[in-house]
Amino acid sequence: MQEIRFVCGSGGLGGGKVVAKALDEAMALKPHFIACDAGTTDSGPFSLGSGRSNYPREAVKRDLEIILAAARRAGIPVLIGSSGTAGIDAQVDWVVDIANEIATEHQFKVKTAAIHSEQSPEYLKGLLRESRIKPLDPAPYLDEALLDRTSHVVGMMGVEPLQRALAQGAELVVAGRCSDSALFAAMPIMKGFPEGLAWHAGKVMECGTQVCESAGRGVIYAKLTHEDLVIRPYGEGLKCTPQSVAAHSFYENGDPHLHVESSGTLDLTNSTYEAVDEYSVRIRNSGFKHSENYTVKLEGAEKVGYQSVVIGGIRDPYFIRNYDTWIEDVRKKTTTSVSEILKLAETDYRLDFHAYGLNAVMGKLETETRTPHEIGIVLNVTASTQDLATKIAEISRQPLLHTPIPEWSGSITSIAFLHNPVPLDRGAVYRFCLNHVAVPRTQEEMFRTRVLEIG
Amino acid sequence: MTQLAELATLIRSKNAGPFVLTFDILFKDEKKYRRVKDSGVLTRELFAGLYKCPVEVVRFFECDNALGFKYSIPRPAFQGEVGDPDLHGGQQNAPLMAVEIP
Numbered sequence: 106m107q108e109i110r111f112v113c114g115s116g117g118l119g120g121g122k123v124v125a126k127a128l129d130e131a132m133a134l135k136p137h138f139i140a141c142d143a144g145t146t147d148s149g150p151f152s153l154g155s156g157r158s159n160y161p162r163e164a165v166k167r168d169l170e171i172i173l174a175a176a177r178r179a180g181i182p183v184l185i186g187s188s189g190t191a192g193i194d195a196q197v198d199w200v201v202d203i204a205n206e207i208a209t210e211h212q213f214k215v216k217t218a219a220i221h222s223e224q225s226p227e228y229l230k231g232l233l234r235e236s237r238i239k240p241l242d243p244a245p246y247l248d249e250a251l252l253d254r255t256s257h258v259v260g261m262m263g264v265e266p267l268q269r270a271l272a273q274g275a276e277l278v279v280a281g282r283c284s285d286s287a288l289f290a291a292m293p294i295m296k297g298f299p300e301g302l303a304w305h306a307g308k309v310m311e312c313g314t315q316v317c318e319s320a321g322r323g324v325i326y327a328k329l330t331h332e333d334l335v336i337r338p339y340g341e342g343l344k345c346t347p348q349s350v351a352a353h354s355f356y357e358n359g360d361p362h363l364h365v366e367s368s369g370t371l372d373l374t375n376s377t378y379e380a381v382d383e384y385s386v387r388i389r390n391s392g393f394k395h396s397e398n399y400t401v402k403l404e405g406a407e408k409v410g411y412q413s414v415v416i417g418g419i420r421d422p423y424f425i426r427n428y429d430t431w432i433e434d435v436r437k438k439t440t441t442s443v444s445e446i447l448k449l450a451e452t453d454y455r456l457d458f459h460a461y462g463l464n465a466v467m468g469k470l471e472t473e474t475r476t477p478h479e480i481g482i483v484l485n486v487t488a489s490t491q492d493l494a495t496k497i498a499e500i501s502r503q504p505l506l507h508t509p510i511p512e513w514s515g516s517i518t519s520i521a522f523l524h525n526p527v528p529l530d531r532g533a534v535y536r537f538c539l540n541h542v543a544v545p546r547t548q549e550e551m552f553r554t555r556v557l558e559i560g
Numbered sequence: 561m562t563q564l565a566e567l568a569t570l571i572r573s574k575n576a577g578p579f580v581l582t583f584d585i586l587f588k589d590e591k592k593y594r595r596v597k598d599s600g601v602l603t604r605e606l607f608a609g610l611y612k613c614p615v616e617v618v619r620f621f622e623c624d625n626a627l628g629f630k631y632s633i634p635r636p637a638f639q640g641e642v643g644d645p646d647l648h649g650g651q652q653n654a655p656l657m658a659v660e661i662p
Binding site: 148149242244352355356357358359377409412465469472485487534540 | 610626630647655
């Protein structure tokens, strides 16, 4: 095989950026597969903790339908990774179910591999006891009790489980948590193409059109040979330049040169980028160094409690200039009332006041010292149950509304609330509780593949 | 003296995973990139001062082929932790914008 061609259908399945016309243009170049990342941790721990997808079912179906229909017409496989946002088992099954609905409606049969990547606390405890879980930097404290508290833990797969699915003849791979780049690197590496360029292809393609000079709606096409990789976008107004492609290795990466994957490290230190034409860029000299140990990155979320939110604003300049002491008074009055009414100590719950207009976004890193004319206050109440969080938020209403300042005498209303009722219930909130890698006993043991026919 | 924001085409902050915050300073014009690089103003010490963190935790990269500089630090609060004010880490770039370049 002299060259392999492939397409990134979207930087995020369900984001609505797949364009059928742009995909058709790329399909005319006869790609060997289409891949599409469907998840991220960038949206926060909620999806991993709760199981809810970032996108509505209709949005995922809309994008997947365009991609799957094009791939079936061409007879090439589709790889979907980090299905349903976090890639937990239930989200993989959810995407398989959506695919089944599409296949049934289009009356085609699709050999589908569902790859589960969720890890049970019992399995992880076994690894922990054998010192097979290593912290990355920085990492939260990990012990067996934490593993018992997690809502879900997933292992991030590399190319190997995808390659096993492709080797079994899968026409659709619906993977759990997966390295975004691995979706693109899996088949080229299987076919003997250079690993550095194959992984680099994944790195620059996985975010879809973000690799372009200006991102937009469209698809990314790549042609990989044994010497070089050429990528170009299809979609209105889209173009890649050597600088836009080189700079994409910066995006959401702590290190722009080295990217750690399960089986080794992609090294872009010596990569070169040159313009082929107005739209396309050629990449050469990307390296890949295999690691001694096969590692699987772990992601976990645990429930930290329930929240209720209070939103309001202050505009009176006397309140604004007294903000720090005034809000401290509000806090004290609230905690006193909570202690009297609910018999809770201050350590049983949290009050986080965010002062928009003052320093809500940067906190103690804020360098601006000007006095604002208006402050937006968001109070997050976090407690062990929704009932308690709501009650504490209800109790905070009076202190927020009627805490005086020295400048004014008489009864004063100190905040403009936005809502009635004042508190908004947010439900359960989660935190990321793992930044670790597992060193499994075998490469296969963390990923379970089920092959089925859909449609 | 010119402010960094007037020379760069993009100064951004962003999560690099839930535990790392990363800052990119990107240029389209090689001359402007060189001017900033040759000025020697961008250092780990400068960043540690702006972001009130120990200099040992600051990683700094100069990337000639991308015409860009990158800083990375451990996230001040893990992403989405109760109290974390910036879920995507995308609005922490302002202090870098005002850095003066000779």
